[in-house]
Amino acid sequence: MAFNLTRRKFLQSASLAAVALPLSEAIASETSIQRSPLESTGSFGDETVVGGVCEMCFWRCQLVGKKRGDRLIKLEGNPKSIDNGTSICARGNAGIKLLYDPDRLKYPLKNVGERGNPKWKRISWQEALDECGTKLKQVHEKYGAQGLCMFPHGSSAKYPMHFMERTLGTHNVSEASFYQCRGIRDTAYLATIGKAPGENVDMPNAKVIMLLGGHFGENVHVSHIKRYIKGLENGAKLIVVDPRFSASAAKSDVWVRIKPGTDTAFLLAIMNYLIINKKYDEEFVDEYGDGLEELQAGIKQWTLEKAAAECDIPAAQIKEVAELLAANSPNVSIHPGRHVSWYGNDFQRQRALACLTGLLGAFYVKGGWVPGKGPKVGAISWAKHDHGDEHNLNMNEDEERLYPYAPPGTPTELIRDAALTGKPYPIKGCVIWGQNPIQTIPGQDKMKEVLKQMDFVMCVDVMPTDVTMWADILLPEVSYLERYDYIKTGTQWDFADNHLQFIAPRMPLAEPMFERKDQVYITNEIARRMGFEKEIPVSSAMEMVEKNLEVAGLTLDQVRKEGGIHTRPGKDPYAMPEDFEVLFYNEDIEDAGFPGIPTYKPTEPPPAGYTRLLYGRVPVHTFNRTQNNVWLNRAMPENPVWINDELAAKMGLSDGDTVGLVNQDGFSSRTTTTVKTTPGIRKDAIYMAHGYGSANPLLTVGADAGVDDQSLITKITVDEETGAHGMRTNFVKLVKDGKVLDIPTSA
Known part of the structure; x- marks a missing residue:
């Protein structure tokens, strides 16, 4: 059997092998080569550690870790869990490869090049925090709180987001989980039954x-x-x-x-x-x-x-x-x-x-x-001050909401339009925490223009995603396996007669390596430099979780002794309020000017020669977040484009053909993918998995793998009641061997 090894693959393999190579202290002293920090130390007796809460997706299954010395070698579902039990998915298992990914951000970095085309210089935490605090303070003093905006995502972003909203007073916060995902669902159900549905x-x-x-x-x-x-x-x-x-x-x-x-x-x-x-x-x-x-x-x-x-x-x-x-x-x-x-x-x-x-x-x-009646825990964070709605972009001159059923935060397009036009005010400072707005928000070029005109852009992340290329200061965050923060609560969902509730605080399964820091440390240090030291609510992430557990009468030590999950009797979930x-x-x-009953609004059909671009999930990836994970990449290295088999035959396409895509505005995909012909899709649409086609070359596994569907979503559609984006309103043609292929029919 032929062994196909390119130079690039060899160098990648060699680099990974070098990272894991154990070196004795004797060799290190003679050669001055230091043992890799990714290699375990101590005895090789396996140890089980509890308290893990997964975040390879947002579902947050409860975990235990298997350690050998100081190295985490395996993740499993927590047998005490009444939620996911001992089961975790491929992504959950692959959390190990995120933890030890050689491409992970390791040190504070300063961009001494251009935004979008960075040249990174390693700097100290002192220098990084000083610059972040100084630059954000300058924007805050010159333009007011409204001169700042934030794009957060994930549990670790809550603490800094509350600092930005509650303490600094900016309304300009847009979470992808609301404005490009579930926010419309939540506000529609609130307007119908008074509750968000989950x-x-x-x-x-x-x-x-x-x-x-x-x-x-x-x-x-x-x-x-x-x-x-x-x-x-x-x-x-x-x-x-x-x-x-x-x-x-x-x-x-x-x-x-x-x-x-x-x-x-x-x-x-x-x-x-x-x-x-x-x-x-x-x-x-x-x-x-x-x-x-x-x-x-x-x-x-x-x-x-x-x-x-x-x-x-x-x-x-x-x-x-x-x-x-x-x-x-x-x-x-x-x-x-x-x-x-x-x-x-x-x-x-x-x-x-x-x-x-x-x-x-x-x-x-x-x-x-x-609605499962889960237990109550605390929500210790920055104190909420009344900053008023004077600078709320979602309020007009008559103090009426432009999008009356908008989710929490501010509609993304209102923030981006204000930043680009300076009206009703300029937005000149941007904090991006765990979100990748280059690949989550329609109109990539528009997002890049927004970032270009900023006085200062700060990014905090675990991996070098595409948006980190636009940062002035890039800070490395600890992963979910290395920090305290989120407390998962819930109910036993088979709803047996003995209803149970659970409380599972996230606890570290591994110690942080290199110079990575958690969200509480980073936010507190920036707050001090901006003059808000007296507002700081907790001194550490561990203290934050301890205070939140106090509301439930628990401590971290108690939960740890109970195997990482506390269970207690629940309430009858079927009791009608x-x-x-x-x-x-x-x-x-x-x-408010909208139909009071559910009303159908037709959507624009595909133009002649085009078909609608649909996208979605795959079992082994969480959109772009897992694209650099070696295990998951090998399971699905690209995102084939699904096309109806009858259409494919008319177009001369076969399974496995290499194609690119071009949309109705003339935007072409940077990369290519393969064709999947199937009767399992209508003729007026194609489908591909979202999250592929990363552009950041620091992602040595995920860069240029597959096609970035978001790059083709250039026509921006906004839901009238909520201000959230419509994400499936763009149309494409396929490109094979440099030739643009018209779609034979949209019927």
């Missing part, structure tokens, strides 16, 4: 599970997937609404191959059918519903036939779904989804999902939407 559906006890664009099995959030599988094992029927034959669609009883962007029309037709035929839960609606008459009048035009024509699916299939839901109500899981920033008409779609759940009486019942209400019609939404 992913709280009792799938183990459901008779029917309905997923709208939810590709379970590809996102692999372990405890969530276990609940989903338990429901299927218990006999639940599965309805999947998706333009693509996803992993979930492959297990479905009904796969609705819907036209992208028409989901709300589909939901309105189902609700209209249920109301007309008296197949909704009249008793539940009479007691807990408000506005049914307005809903009925507003959606009466949505017949099965009209929706079928709009959604390009059979009318009989819409009726089949409605009948299946009605026959099994109220024990149906209408999943609210998570990443719902799709087409710019998303608030109304999420309202429709909540209203459909209400019509079926599927709130606070077995198999329905049930006295004030619960489903607003089928919301007068406040109408007063």
Whole structure:
């Protein structure tokens, strides 16, 4: 068998081998070569350490670590967990490769080149913190708090974010988890049932599970997937609404191959059918519903036939779904989804999902939407001061919200537009903490222009992601395996008679290496330099977690002795609150200038010769965050582009062909990927996994691997009610051998 070893691969392999090579003290003293800090010391008796909470994705499974000497060699699910149990996914296992990734940021760095084309100089923490504190203070004094903005992500970003918002007083904070992910879902459900939904559906006890664009099995959030599988094992029927034959669609009883962007029309037709035929839960609606008459009048035009024509699916299939839901109500899981920033008409779609759940009486019942009643812990952080709304970009001159149902923070586009125009005020200082806005926010060139015009840009991260190339000061953060911060709480989701709650604080499984620091140290030191030392709430991350545990009557030592997870008796999750209400019609939404009932807004169709670009998750990656992980990269090194097999044949494309992409604005992908031909996708869309195609050359594994779909999302669409982005409103052609290929049909 031929052994194909390129020079680059050899050098990479040699570098990795050198990092792990054990050297005795005798050799080191003779040669002046120091033992690698990645190599373990001490005895080789394996030790189990508890208190791990994963963050290879946001689901945060509870972990234990296996140590050999001072080196962490393996991660496993915590056997005490009533959440994920002993199970963790491929990404969770690969946390070891993140911890010891040779490309990880190790020292504070100063950019002595240009933003976007950096030249890095290693500096001391003293110099780095002095510069960050001085530059941020200068912006704060010259422009006010409104002259600063922040793009945070992850649990470690909460503490610095609260410093920016509560103490400094800036409103200009945009979290990708809200404005490019779940924020629309949360505010739509708040406007319908008064609560953000989370992913709280009792799938183990459901008779029917309905997923709208939810590709379970590809996102692999372990405890969530276990609940989903338990429901299927218990006999639940599965309805999947998706333009693509996803992993979930492959297990479905009904796969609705819907036209992208028409989901709300589909939901309105189902609700209209249920109301007309008296197949909704009249008793539940009479007691807990408000506005049914307005809903009925507003959606009466949505017949099965009209929706079928709009959604390009059979009318009989819409009726089949409605009948299946009605026959099994109220024990149906209408999943609210998570990443719902799709087409710019998303608030109304999420309202429709909540209203459909209400019509079926599927709130606070077995198999329905049930918020697990988790235990209370503290939230010690920076004290919140009232800075007023004078400089809130989401408020107009009449003190009315431009986007009345915006998630927490400020809509991303308002921040970027203000930064580029200087109106209503300039934004000249930027803190980026754990987020990669180059690859999370549509309009990469716009984001780069925003960063170019800043007086100062500070980045804090674990890895050298693409956005770190735009930093003036780049600070290395400890990973989730090396710090205290987050406390995971929850409920036992099989909802047996003995309801249980759990509390699992994140504790370090390994000591930090090199010069990496945690979020509390970094934020406190910058706060001191900006003149806010008296405001500092805790002296360390460990103290922060201890104070938060005090609210639950716990200490870190106690939880550690209990195996890293504290459990206690829970409460009945099915108890209906006295004030619960489903607003089928919301007068406040109408007063704000939007439809008070869920309303369908058509999306722009693909232009001639183009097809719609869809994207999503894969089981072995968390978007861009894991692209440099050696184990995960080997499992899926690129993101093949899915294209309908009939279209592919007309275009002369075959499986494995190398292609690039170009969008409707003429933006081309920097890199290429391969073709996956399949009948499992509609002809008016293509699909690829998100997060590939990193541009930072410091990522020796992930750079230039696959295509960056975000680079092709240049047409910016904003949801009218929330200000959050629509992320699936761009269109592409494929490019093979330098030739642009028209898509034969979008029908």
